[in-house]
Amino acid sequence: MIGWKELLIVLVIVLLVFGTKRLSNIGKDLGGAVHGFKKGMAGEDENKPKDPADPGLRDDSRKD
Numbered sequence: 001m002i003g004w005k006e007l008l009i010v011l012v013i014v015l016l017v018f019g020t021k022r023l024s025n026i027g028k029d030l031g032g033a034v035h036g037f038k039k040g041m042a043g044e045d046e047n048k049p050k051d052p053a054d055p056g057l058r059d060d061s062r063k064d
Helices: 004-018 018-046
Strands: none
Touching: 004 018
8 A cells, every 4th residue: 555655755746856846737637637627527417408308309390
């Protein structure tokens, strides 16, 4: 199991490699992506028709 000392060492190495500005940008981008994904998943239910017999869903483009 990974202990807190190993995690601290990995964190220091990541900070040295990427730098704080780059990590901040990565965090913002990742947060925006997660937010957009959650918003898209929540909005998916709103777009589904509740009643398949809804008159707004009928195809009136055909002429009989």
